[in-house]
Amino acid sequence: MDARAALVRPTEHGLWCEAGGFHIDPCRPVDRALITHAHADHARPGSRHYLGAADGRALLRRRLGGDARVEGIGWGEHRRIGDVSVSFHPAGHVLGSAQVRIEHRGEVWVVSGDYKRDPDPTCRAFEPVRCDTFVTEATFALPAYVWPPARDVAADILGWWRANRDAGRPSVLFCYALGKAQRVLAELARLTDDAVYAHGAIVPLARLYRQAGVAMLPIESVDLRRRRAWDGELVIAPPGAAGTPWMRRFRGALTGFCSGWMRVRGNRRRRGYDRGFVLSDHADWPGLLATVRDTGAPRVLAMHGRDDALVRYLREQGLDAQSLATAFTGERPDATAPPG
Amino acid sequence: MRAFAALYDALDTTTSTSAKVAALAAHLRDAPAADAAWAVHLLAGGRLSRVAAPSELRDWLYRHAPWPEWLVEETAAAVGDTAETIALLMSAQPSAPDGGDDEDAADASLGLAAWIEQRLLPLRDCTRETREATVTHWWRSLDAERCFLVNKLMTGGLRVGVSRALVARAVAEVSGLDRAVVQHRMMGRWTPGAAAWHALVAPGDADADRSRPYPFFLASPLAAEESPADRLGDRRDWLAEWKWDGIRAQLVRRDGRTWLWTRGEELVTDRYPEVADAAATLPDGTVLDGELLAWDADGVMAFASLQRRIGRRRVSARLLAEVPVRLLAYDLLERHGTDLRNEPLAVRRRALETLLDAAPDALGVSPLLAAPDWPALAVARDDARARRVEGLMLKRVGSPYRVGRVRGDWWKWKLAPLTLDVVMLYAQPGRGRRANLYTDYTFGVRDGTALVPIAKAYSGLSNDEITRLDRWIRAHTTERFGPVRAVDAVQVFELAFEGIARSSRHKSGLALRFPRVVRRREDLGPDDADTLADARALLAGADEG
Numbered sequence: 001m002d003a004r005a006a007l008v009r010p011t012e013h014g015l016w017c018e019a020g021g022f023h024i025d026p027c028r029p030v031d032r033a034l035i036t037h038a039h040a041d042h043a044r045p046g047s048r049h050y051l052g053a054a055d056g057r058a059l060l061r062r063r064l065g066g067d068a069r070v071e072g073i074g075w076g077e078h079r080r081i082g083d084v085s086v087s088f089h090p091a092g093h094v095l096g097s098a099q100v101r102i103e104h105r106g107e108v109w110v111v112s113g114d115y116k117r118d119p120d121p122t123c124r125a126f127e128p129v130r131c132d133t134f135v136t137e138a139t140f141a142l143p144a145y146v147w148p149p150a151r152d153v154a155a156d157i158l159g160w161w162r163a164n165r166d167a168g169r170p171s172v173l174f175c176y177a178l179g180k181a182q183r184v185l186a187e188l189a190r191l192t193d194d195a196v197y198a199h200g201a202i203v204p205l206a207r208l209y210r211q212a213g214v215a216m217l218p219i220e221s222v223d224l225r226r227r228r229a230w231d232g233e234l235v236i237a238p239p240g241a242a243g244t245p246w247m248r249r250f251r252g253a254l255t256g257f258c259s260g261w262m263r264v265r266g267n268r269r270r271r272g273y274d275r276g277f278v279l280s281d282h283a284d285w286p287g288l289l290a291t292v293r294d295t296g297a298p299r300v301l302a303m304h305g306r307d308d309a310l311v312r313y314l315r316e317q318g319l320d321a322q323s324l325a326t327a328f329t330g331e332r333p334d335a336t337a338p339p340g
Numbered sequence: 341m342r343a344f345a346a347l348y349d350a351l352d353t354t355t356s357t358s359a360k361v362a363a364l365a366a367h368l369r370d371a372p373a374a375d376a377a378w379a380v381h382l383l384a385g386g387r388l389s390r391v392a393a394p395s396e397l398r399d400w401l402y403r404h405a406p407w408p409e410w411l412v413e414e415t416a417a418a419v420g421d422t423a424e425t426i427a428l429l430m431s432a433q434p435s436a437p438d439g440g441d442d443e444d445a446a447d448a449s450l451g452l453a454a455w456i457e458q459r460l461l462p463l464r465d466c467t468r469e470t471r472e473a474t475v476t477h478w479w480r481s482l483d484a485e486r487c488f489l490v491n492k493l494m495t496g497g498l499r500v501g502v503s504r505a506l507v508a509r510a511v512a513e514v515s516g517l518d519r520a521v522v523q524h525r526m527m528g529r530w531t532p533g534a535a536a537w538h539a540l541v542a543p544g545d546a547d548a549d550r551s552r553p554y555p556f557f558l559a560s561p562l563a564a565e566e567s568p569a570d571r572l573g574d575r576r577d578w579l580a581e582w583k584w585d586g587i588r589a590q591l592v593r594r595d596g597r598t599w600l601w602t603r604g605e606e607l608v609t610d611r612y613p614e615v616a617d618a619a620a621t622l623p624d625g626t627v628l629d630g631e632l633l634a635w636d637a638d639g640v641m642a643f644a645s646l647q648r649r650i651g652r653r654r655v656s657a658r659l660l661a662e663v664p665v666r667l668l669a670y671d672l673l674e675r676h677g678t679d680l681r682n683e684p685l686a687v688r689r690r691a692l693e694t695l696l697d698a699a700p701d702a703l704g705v706s707p708l709l710a711a712p713d714w715p716a717l718a719v720a721r722d723d724a725r726a727r728r729v730e731g732l733m734l735k736r737v738g739s740p741y742r743v744g745r746v747r748g749d750w751w752k753w754k755l756a757p758l759t760l761d762v763v764m765l766y767a768q769p770g771r772g773r774r775a776n777l778y779t780d781y782t783f784g785v786r787d788g789t790a791l792v793p794i795a796k797a798y799s800g801l802s803n804d805e806i807t808r809l810d811r812w813i814r815a816h817t818t819e820r821f822g823p824v825r826a827v828d829a830v831q832v833f834e835l836a837f838e839g840i841a842r843s844s845r846h847k848s849g850l851a852l853r854f855p856r857v858v859r860r861r862e863d864l865g866p867d868d869a870d871t872l873a874d875a876r877a878l879l880a881g882a883d884e885g
């Protein structure tokens with residue numbers, strides 16, 4: 001690809017839009033940053049000015065620190081930045097997660113950020129946006145990754161918790177603190193009213209979700225609880241808490257992990273969880289293919305995870321697809337598995 | 341089948357041993373006898389002799405999956421298990437709890453034994469075309485759980501984190517028998533079926549299978565650098581022998597017949613006719629525990645020689661002459677039909693020496709080392725490699741012959757392994773719990789300016805190190821060959837191995853025995869790695885000595 005013609009290209013600071021003079025999800029401090037969502041690998045502190053979807057502004061502020069200049073923008077609202085027109089569209093990944101649409105002299109690019117197509121009661125559903133070039137994530141771009149309906153997974157979680165309760169044991173469910181934890185609490189709220197205990201990292205984020213009007217199970221902070229017995233309780237904790245001294249209080253606990261990676265048995269066994277629940281905030285393989293179709297984009301640039309597999313498959317289907325990193329530099333990106 | 345699938349799921353979704361035993365016991369209590377027998381057989385590691393080869397399943401998957409072959413291959417590499425890949429790509433979507441067509445309902449009510457005996461085993465005699473059509477039909481009509489399980493049954497090996505000992509515990513719980521009795525009854529020949537289950541849980545010891553070996557007693561490792569003086573106390577309380585590098589085996593002589601069992605409970609009597617012939621001189625009611633070794637006029641031969649005999653069912657006269665095998669016994673478990681396992685080792689040992697005093701050459705007694713104290717034994721151990729043994733065995737004089745790996749009475753005190761500093765050349769994802777992680781590495785040594793592959797090795801690194809390395813590999817891939825990645829040849833690792841031999845099958849002309857990664861040498865660059873000449877020099881000290 002001719003790099004000069006590219007509206008967005010990767011640099012050492014992250015995705016750069018020269019015509020607009022801004023970065024998207026920069027990995028180092030920049031002057032002007034457009035942020036797709038508040039996960040730590042997309043929203044990093046230190047930049048001068050941030051722009052994100054209004055729905056996610058509170059989360060962004062919490063992530064970036066109180067003195068960061070964070071501006072929110074409504075869904076679909078057009079904003080002139082430099083030489084381009086920019087708008088944000090729901091990505092369905094977590095609360096306030098957005099795709100960024102960039103229009104420059106009649107050419108339209110969409111940067112998907114992380115996204116999913118499955119229904120999620122905690123955020124606006126993904127909205128397909130017609131474009132000429134679609135920059136897509138590819139975290140789970142292999143046909144083995146097909147998600148079961150989240151409602152069924154929630155029912156499985158509840159069944160697991162009940163069975164553990166009957167056996168007089170605590171259940172500790174590991175979920176990413178931002179997004180997954182709230183989605184689980186919202187899905188469970190359709191099935192039960194029982195209170196759940198949460199790790200201290202999850203409580204303030206859940207509060208922001210509640211303020212945004214998301215209905216979830218009531219939660220109590222584990223750290224504020226006096227009682228010592230945890231038998232029969234469900235505790236939601238970030239995966240980083242696994243194996244730490246914090247866990248010791250949950251004597252005899254059974255552990256579960258909610259992630260798309262749990263679709264593969266070996267991943268669960270390696271991490272030593274008792275149960276894996278297949279629940280992902282990323283698009284599964286059918287979701288990726290459907291989305292590429294829905295955008296109508298003749299050209300697709302893939303990034304993250306299995307971009308190699310998605311690109312090769314799309315090319316065989318006759319699309320102009322490239323890996324974002326190799327499209328510009330001829331090198332492979334570091335394909336470290338991001339949070340699933 | 342559905343009940344067994346539920347058991348599998350229960351075993352697979354807990355890491356707690358007591359929960360596993362409870363789930364197993366509950367299943368065995370409720371299951372029809374034939375289903376229980378098959379469950380015990382499969383969970384204890386038994387296999388159906390190949391209904392379909394893994395390579396056939398892969399071929400059929402490539403042909404029937406709705407994706408291009410390369411994508412199926414990439415997926416299989418990420419999943420790390422053929423049976424699971426098939427279930428994920430081919431089966432009806434996540435199991436519909438009820439419903440399905442009539443045939444599906446019939447499948448659901450079919451028990452494990454019926455599934456195996458009426459469906460899987462008869463398939464062995466069918467043509468490849470019929471097998472392909474039948475199996476791929478199952479893939480499409482079974483839910484993911486049963487599709488996975490049927491694939492696992494066909495290719496053998498359930499691998500669900502259940503050991504033989506754990507199954508024995510559950511059977512003991514169900515039957516009220518002693519665990520050691522159950523473990524003994526699970527040894528040897530086992531034809532799953534209702535009768536086998538009833539015999540396994542029957543009270544008393546009537547109708548015992550005469551061919552049955554005893555459960556093996558296994559030694560625990562003593563670190564190479566550890567001093568036995570601190571750990572084991574008085575030298576006089578211990579017998580010391582060489583740790584032979586052969587095949588652990590039990591020789592059973594009863595009712596005028598001979599059975600030779602390996603530790604993997606494979607019956608190999610016919611493969612070692614010289615040993616079987618010699619055993620005919622033993623009195624009935626004799627069971628020996630020892631090591632099968634290739635042994636010529638000069639004494640024990642390299643393990644590589646024994647390997648020529650291991651796979652051969654029919655042995656040519658020429659091979660018999662070139663690689664004679666003998667059983668070197670180190671324990672006597674039964675004499676005149678009496679179980680001696682609770683006698684002290686010293687008593688068993690004396691009885692063994694008396695028994696084999698005039699035995700043919702193919703039956704010998706593993707000699708004791710006379711070295712009077714620990715330092716003298718340590719000196720003797722240093723001689724191990726030249727003697728083609730792995731080190732020393734230390735056994736407590738007064739110990740009984742126990743069941744399984746019980747620490748305290750039997751120790752293996754191996755020689756420190758050989759090592760080389762090698763460069764990582766290729767990596768590929770592991771299988772099972774290491775799926776999707778680059779854990780299988782190919783290493784090379786320097787040869788002039790080039791690097792020659794010398795060994796593949798898997799483990800040896802901590803999980804954190806593996807994860808870090810996985811990240812590094814993904815970021816430093818220079819080329820991809822399917823699931824294999826060539827990486828920048830800059831990382832040096834210390835590789836340990838038990839032996840080294842010439843090999844025409846390897847590019848380097850050398851084959852390492854049990855290579856494993858000891859540590860990453862971040863202090864070394866690729867120019868500091870060892871050379872092919874360094875590796876060849878090790879030959880002199882080892883098998884060519």
